Amino acid sequence: MEGYFGLFTAAFVAATLLPFYSELALVGLLAAGYDAWLLWLWATAGNTLGAAVNYVIGRWLMHYQDRRWFPVNERQLAPARRWYARWGIWSLLMAWLPVGGDALTFIAGLMRAPFWLFFVLTGAGKGARYAVVLLLYALGVGHVGEMA
Secondary structure, three states: OHHHHHHHHHHHHHHOOOOOOOHHHHHHHHHOOOOHHHHHHHHHHHHHHHHHHHHHHHHHHHHHOOOOOOOOOHHHHHHHHHHHHHHHHHHHHHOOOOOOHHHHHHHHHHOOOOHHHHHHHHHHHHHHHHHHHHHHHHHHHOOOHHHO
8 A cells, every 4th residue: 555655645646736756656566466447546636636636736826926026027917818718728638748737727816716616637647647557568568467
């Protein structure tokens, strides 16, 4: 059980604005014989909940936009608003990207995206990413526990 919780933690941290890669933990546990489907579930849950932290921070931060210390001004925020208006909430399906994906979840909070839709789209994208990692491992090794 420690392995699954460790993966959950690694995936959670990786989804925040902190630099971390949970795929290495996923592959390591897979190689150690852990169940692929449970690894997928724990990694997806951790990464999606970590992205929710970014969303909440983004949403909370907007309460302080009139403060002097606020990290961005309206002029700087305007392009992000235009970008989000163009691509909308569907861009959250790309929140799994290693570069920019975490920022998407933060921007969704800034833009006050509906949380339930944020959570569903982000979870779908992140779940798909971990499924691809598991599939690539299976193709590279020849089998993956119950996946073969």
